Amino acid sequence: MIRMPRRSTKLFAIAALALAMLLAGCTSSGSDSGGGGTSVADSQLNKVVKAKKIRVAVLPDFPPWSVQKANGEFEGYEVDIAKELADALGVELELVSTDGDSRLPLLKSDRVDVNISAWTATNERAETAGFTIPYDAHGAGVLYRKEDPVESYADLAGKTVSVARGSTNDTIMTNDFPKTEVTRFESIADAIAALKAGKVDACVESAVTVRTEAAKDSSLAAVDAEPLEPSLVSMGVLPGDQVWINYLNNFIRNLVASGEDQKLHQKWLHTDLADIVGISGQPSNS
Amino acid sequence: MTFYFGDILPYLPVMLEALWVSIYVTLGSFFLGSVLGVFVYLGRDSSAKPLRVLAGGFIEVFRNTPLLVQLYLIYFGLPEIGINLNPLWSALLGMTLNNAAYTAEIFRAGIQSVPDGLREAASALGMRFSQTFRYIVLKPAVRNVLPSLTNQFIVLFLFSSVGSVISLNELTATLQDLNQQTLRTLEVFTFGAGLYYLTSAAIAWSSRLAERTLFRW
Numbered sequence: 001m002i003r004m005p006r007r008s009t010k011l012f013a014i015a016a017l018a019l020a021m022l023l024a025g026c027t028s029s030g031s032d033s034g035g036g037g038t039s040v041a042d043s044q045l046n047k048v049v050k051a052k053k054i055r056v057a058v059l060p061d062f063p064p065w066s067v068q069k070a071n072g073e074f075e076g077y078e079v080d081i082a083k084e085l086a087d088a089l090g091v092e093l094e095l096v097s098t099d100g101d102s103r104l105p106l107l108k109s110d111r112v113d114v115n116i117s118a119w120t121a122t123n124e125r126a127e128t129a130g131f132t133i134p135y136d137a138h139g140a141g142v143l144y145r146k147e148d149p150v151e152s153y154a155d156l157a158g159k160t161v162s163v164a165r166g167s168t169n170d171t172i173m174t175n176d177f178p179k180t181e182v183t184r185f186e187s188i189a190d191a192i193a194a195l196k197a198g199k200v201d202a203c204v205e206s207a208v209t210v211r212t213e214a215a216k217d218s219s220l221a222a223v224d225a226e227p228l229e230p231s232l233v234s235m236g237v238l239p240g241d242q243v244w245i246n247y248l249n250n251f252i253r254n255l256v257a258s259g260e261d262q263k264l265h266q267k268w269l270h271t272d273l274a275d276i277v278g279i280s281g282q283p284s285n286s
Numbered sequence: 287m288t289f290y291f292g293d294i295l296p297y298l299p300v301m302l303e304a305l306w307v308s309i310y311v312t313l314g315s316f317f318l319g320s321v322l323g324v325f326v327y328l329g330r331d332s333s334a335k336p337l338r339v340l341a342g343g344f345i346e347v348f349r350n351t352p353l354l355v356q357l358y359l360i361y362f363g364l365p366e367i368g369i370n371l372n373p374l375w376s377a378l379l380g381m382t383l384n385n386a387a388y389t390a391e392i393f394r395a396g397i398q399s400v401p402d403g404l405r406e407a408a409s410a411l412g413m414r415f416s417q418t419f420r421y422i423v424l425k426p427a428v429r430n431v432l433p434s435l436t437n438q439f440i441v442l443f444l445f446s447s448v449g450s451v452i453s454l455n456e457l458t459a460t461l462q463d464l465n466q467q468t469l470r471t472l473e474v475f476t477f478g479a480g481l482y483y484l485t486s487a488a489i490a491w492s493s494r495l496a497e498r499t500l501f502r503w
Binding site: 100101104105108125128129162165166170183184185186190193194197198199 | 361362365366370372373450451453459462463465466469471
């Protein structure tokens with residue numbers, strides 16, 4: 001054992017004290033963010049307008065909703081909606097990459113103002129996050145290798161299935177398919193790679209992703225059936241910030257009513273917006 | 287900011303089970319990797335050039351690429367050539383090879399620190415190379431580098447969290463699942479960090495104990 005000389009003990013104490021003060025400074029300055037008050041001044045809406053910038057969380061790996069290209073830029077259906085939102089507010093748009101697990105933490109740590117990240121507004125999630133009215137609806141599909149076919153959803157019993165951790169598909173499989181073994185991956189790309197590499201029997205992802213992948217890779221096919229558990233996709237914000245939710249609800253109602261939402265949906269997903277999202281007019285083509 | 291651990295306490299058995307997965311993957315790959323590491327060192331220091339090149343190349347490849355990428359290649363890449371390993375075996379293989387590369391370098395430092403006099407004395411007594419290495423050189427060499435080996439053990443244990451990307455259900459993967467179920471991000475990861483800390487501290491403590499008991503003379 002080596003005895004520490006006195007001087008280094010003192011130095012250590014100074015360093016520890018400095019670190020403690022730094023930490024204390026961080027927490028006191030950060031404590032007023034997060035909670036989400038209800039007054040106009042406290043609202044995220046006010047912060048966005050003041051900062052002249054809106055920070056939107058989007059998924060980097062969910063084409064055609066949203067995907068990050070090799071040059072770092074994002075494109076897709078939800079990215080276009082984010083652009084519309086920034087235009088409506090007259091502020092600059094900053095896109096922040098997120099995954100299924102980080103959507104709420106990004107809001108709580110005040111790194112984004114709103115999630116437009118294919119977030120399905122389930123009742124469980126609505127206990128801890130604030131959701132707007134839906135701008136889209138989608139369901140899950142099942143992708144399999146042609147050499148090892150899956151005939152129907154019921155056929156999944158006793159098979160292994162890959163999902164993206166924290167996705168709605170993860171919840172569907174865990175809750176409604178108790179006889180199926182669920183294998184979780186960090187991203188949608190990894191979940192599909194696991195299927196291609198023969199690690200699992202099937203991959204459960206959004207119906208559109210499944211269709212796109214089946215069209216791209218001739219060794220894969222999608223189970224031919226109606227989408228599994230259609231669900232509503234909403235923007236997500238901090239719970240309790242009703243002023244901000246009201247603004248976004250109004251924005252989405254206008255997006256749907258003007259036909260813009262339908263136009264973007266057709267552009268990226270090549271299908272009509274689900275009826276449940278709202279009655280839309282004709283796009284103005286302007 | 288409020289901490290509420292009530293939501294995650296029911297999941298304690300699940301977390302401990304996952305911690306056990308992290309621990310046995312680390313234990314397995316550390317011991318297999320360390321034994322392999324001794325042979326890699328011997329190869330690198332051998333008089334046969336092909337062996338030297340092979341062992342040197344092995345060390346360079348595994349030290350100069352991230353474990354994350356190695357695991358991806360083993361798990362997603364090997365099936366292309368017909369080797370389809372499950373997450374546990376993929377993690378064990380990747381971490382063993384990775385650990386072997388690092389410990390080979392640690393052993394080299396340790397063995398070089400053993401005085402030549404000992405080796406000369408052994409050969410004067412008529413011991414063969416393998417006997418000299420096993421009975422004379424290895425023990426003081428390991429003793430000299432025990433702190434470095436402990437360090438490597440802890441690093442490997444913390445690295446086992448990377449196994450979550452190939453769907454190995456170790457502690458980090460389970461923490462991410464619990465985070466998603468409870469949405470108590472701060473609490474889940476604070477608790478998880480505590481579990482990692484306690485385990486690493488236990489490893490460090492055992493190492494000091496080993497230094498005082500196993501390697502005394």
